[in-house]
Amino acid sequence: MKHLLSFRQFIEPIKYGVGVGRVKVLETKLLSCHQLERLVEADDLEEQLRILAETGYGEFLEDVKTFSEVEEALENYLKKVFLFLSEVCPDEKALQFFQLKYDFQNIKAMIKEKYLQELPDDPFSQLGFLEVEELRNLIKKGNYQEIPEPYKTPTIKAIKQFEEKNDPQEIDIILDQALFEELFSIASFLKNDYLENIVKMMIDLANLKIFLRAKKLKRGRDFLEKAFLENGQVKKENLLEIFHEPLDALISLFEATPYRKILLNIISYGKVDLDFFDKLADDFILEFAKKAKLIAIGIEPLIGYVIAKENEVNILRLILIGRIEKVPKDKLRGRIRELYA
């Protein structure tokens, strides 16, 4: 009854109608398992590009040959997806939701570049909200006050902490916490349960990873205490309580939660496979994101589509770069994430 009379359902078809209509058609053009299998089976990059020429990726991947050209082409493709989202979604915050992680990733790399003369493994991402060269100059020259919020405060805090403790990990911890706080505040601002649940899952899975990494690298409880991300469903006290216990205690703690399956898959004989955890965590979030396909109207199908595209691009990156680096086909298959389609 509450749903029948909610005002939202009368507004959303007008607000998101065109976007949802476009997304419902575009969802039919997402890569299928069959196409992925053909890509994995392809003998070289050229053959892969021939297969992709039939898809929307064709025009972006024309004549790419090297690792960096593939990266650039896929980044340009995602840029187009973000542009699509900005066209069809009247909530500016929705686009920011996706751009934030690229901005924070760039800021981390730029701070490390400045203080540690450490060149980033990957080039700076152009997918963020902030203009890369401008941001780089601001950080290089120390003009942090000119960085817009919500980036300014955590950047200043991260640099201050780093200067005090001389520990590069401080930069990652502070900026990760700021990123997830901002994602959560966007989900709350949009008052959308679907988005809020996704953020909570991301936070929980990130906390689980922090816990597992701390155990694996034999860090102390204080690392977990410091790096823990707020706003998730997993409580910090519960994780701290079992920190010194064997990993089985972690499985018992998550017995009644959906995360149990992930833990069972990555923990074997007291050892943890963190790479496999990343894959399972991505699959887990994608599985939840797929619920958007059942929602007739609202922001959910738009968000779900962009999540699907990001996932698809990540899979393609793995497959294309895997072929350039001559990774065996079976190994490649094992790394591939689930599909949204």
Place this chain on the structure above:
Amino acid sequence: MESFINALSGFHWALLGAAAACIGGGIGSAIGITYIANVAGGIITEDPDKFGPMLPLVGIPGTQGIYGFITAVLVTVFFGLLGGSGPKLPTVVGFQVFLACMPVAFNCCVSAIYQGLTSVGAAPMIAKRTEEAGKALILPALVETYAVLSLIATILLLLSVKAGMG
């Protein structure tokens, strides 16, 4: 109650009823079509070949506006509003005509809006599989039932009012 009924003449009550039916159906249809037309616009932007299969789905919330219009025409025809005998209509009869128009006025307004929402829910079926257009149309068509029933009720009520006039 009597003073309320006597606030308007029979002619005015009948006009009000006919206008309410037309306005209610019209508003509902306009909103319902806007909902589904938005989604259809998006689908057709990406795949212009879907225009044909989408059209019945976009058109279906429009029927309530037609029912409102039919009601208004029936009132003017049955009670001679065009022929000049309107001003002679007794107040009680005019009020009865007004009441007889209410099923269409309200039901068509609400059902057209909800039919638009149901069509929005059914549109992805066509976006994904054009061959399922028939099934997609059945779901909002079920909402139509109640608009049709309200039109039948209004017609029967108008006929009974006319029969009562002798």
